[in-house]
Amino acid sequence: AVVLVTGANGYIPIWTVSSFLSRGYSVRGTVRSSAKGDHLLKYFSEYAKEGGKDGVKLELVVVVDITKEGAFDEAVKGVDGIAHMASPFHENVDDPEEFIRPAVQGTLTLLRSAQAHAGPQLKRVVITSSCAAVITIQPTARTFSELDWNEQSIDEVKAQGRAAAPMTKYRASKTLAEKAALEWFEERKGTLGWDVTWVNPPFVFGPAIHEIPGNKPENLNTSLKAWYDFVLDTKNPKGRDALALSNSWVDVRDLADAHVLALEKEAAGGERIIVTAGAYVWQEWLDIANAVAPSVYPGKEIPKGYPDILAGGPEYKVTYDTAKERRVLGVGYRTKEETVRDTLADFKVRGW
Numbered sequence: 628a629v630v631l632v633t634g635a636n637g638y639i640p641i642w643t644v645s646s647f648l649s650r651g652y653s654v655r656g657t658v659r660s661s662a663k664g665d666h667l668l669k670y671f672s673e674y675a676k677e678g679g680k681d682g683v684k685l686e687l688v689v690v691v692d693i694t695k696e697g698a699f700d701e702a703v704k705g706v707d708g709i710a711h712m713a714s715p716f717h718e719n720v721d722d723p724e725e726f727i728r729p730a731v732q733g734t735l736t737l738l739r740s741a742q743a744h745a746g747p748q749l750k751r752v753v754i755t756s757s758c759a760a761v762i763t764i765q766p767t768a769r770t771f772s773e774l775d776w777n778e779q780s781i782d783e784v785k786a787q788g789r790a791a792a793p794m795t796k797y798r799a800s801k802t803l804a805e806k807a808a809l810e811w812f813e814e815r816k817g818t819l820g821w822d823v824t825w826v827n828p829p830f831v832f833g834p835a836i837h838e839i840p841g842n843k844p845e846n847l848n849t850s851l852k853a854w855y856d857f858v859l860d861t862k863n864p865k866g867r868d869a870l871a872l873s874n875s876w877v878d879v880r881d882l883a884d885a886h887v888l889a890l891e892k893e894a895a896g897g898e899r900i901i902v903t904a905g906a907y908v909w910q911e912w913l914d915i916a917n918a919v920a921p922s923v924y925p926g927k928e929i930p931k932g933y934p935d936i937l938a939g940g941p942e943y944k945v946t947y948d949t950a951k952e953r954r955v956l957g958v959g960y961r962t963k964e965e966t967v968r969d970t971l972a973d974f975k976v977r978g979w
């Protein structure tokens with residue numbers, strides 16, 4: 628089988644490419660320029676060579692502008708499944724449309740290309756949405772589920788425009804993209820020979836295998852950069868209030884596997900599915916990093932933070948109901964310890 632992975636060079640996408648290849652799927656990846664594909668072709672050189680590895684192949688297609696109608700017409704031809712992952716997630720944004728347009732139009736052009744040009748073998752399109760499309764920011768602790776929609780960020784962006792926080796713009800873009808795709812799909816599902824599944828992860832952490840410009844932590848993708856800044860940046864250690872903040876997370880490799888399961892499991896069709904390993908308080912990551920560093924990254928100085936934050940047990944503000952994920956996908960999750968070990972080992976090799 629052949630799957631298309633859009634934005635293949637990104638942090639989560641490249642791990643997803645890896646999961647598909649190792650399970651015997653040939654992968655066609657899209658990147659915005661051929662230069663952005665060089666690292667992928669090198670990293671997966673066994674699969675990228677003529678004939679692939681035991682017939683399992685990686686090939687890349689350049690899609691310069693995902694918002695252009697027909698952008699994916701060629702890329703979708705003959706694929707059995709699609710993981711649509713390309714979408715902006717960074718802090719360098721002014722006009723909210725810089726996020727909303729590629730998120731929404733990029734998804735709709737992909738769906739329209741799939742409808743018109745993929746072919747009858749196409750079974751499913753898995754769209755990487757986000758818990759950004761689920762969560763609302765509020766003062767009290769709350770457990771969210773697939774029934775929750777983040778209207779709040781859309782309203783804030785409408786009210787504040789450019790003045791809205793970058794992450795508010797991001798969350799609005801993910802909510803609007805998921806809604807637009809859902810509406811598109813609901814209107815046509817009887818006429819399509821395939822269905823759509825949304826995977827909604829919270830913060831994604833764990834080692835990186837994508838290209839990081841200059842091999843510098845400041846050039847990391849947004850979520851892993853946050854982890855680096857909170858857990859390892861001894862020059863700008865975070866204060867007590869920041870380290871008491873909590874959220875939910877998933878290891879990038881487990882999330883990659885979740886995309887494969889989302890494509891394979893019949894019952895995932897038409898569903899949005901929250902994929903998370905559970906909740907964390909930032910101080911927990913510091914404690915674990917301090918505990919494992921001597922064996923994984925000897926001599927590495929790690930901020931101690933404020934361990935008393937956890938004195939009465941961790942207080943989690945944002946948790947998710949994972950019943951649907953367990954029923955439909957059954958992802959196996961790494962523990963915080965495993966993720967910290969592997970991330971520190973990765974950073975050690977990078978000399979960070």
Ligand code: NDP
Nearest residue numbers: 634637638639659712713714715729757829830831848850
């Ligand atoms: P990365 O920034 O590493 O990857 C994003 C990918 O999307 C890259 O291939 C990037 O291409 C592409 N992209 C960004 N903006 C555009 C655009 N305007 N037009 C076309 N392509 C674009 O981030 P992640 O791996 O973290 O994100 C992958 C997906 O996962 C996204 O959909 C994101 O919303 C989602 N997600 C991420 C979470 C996280 O914590 N990391 C949590 C929940 C969801 P290029 O390199 O050329 O810019």
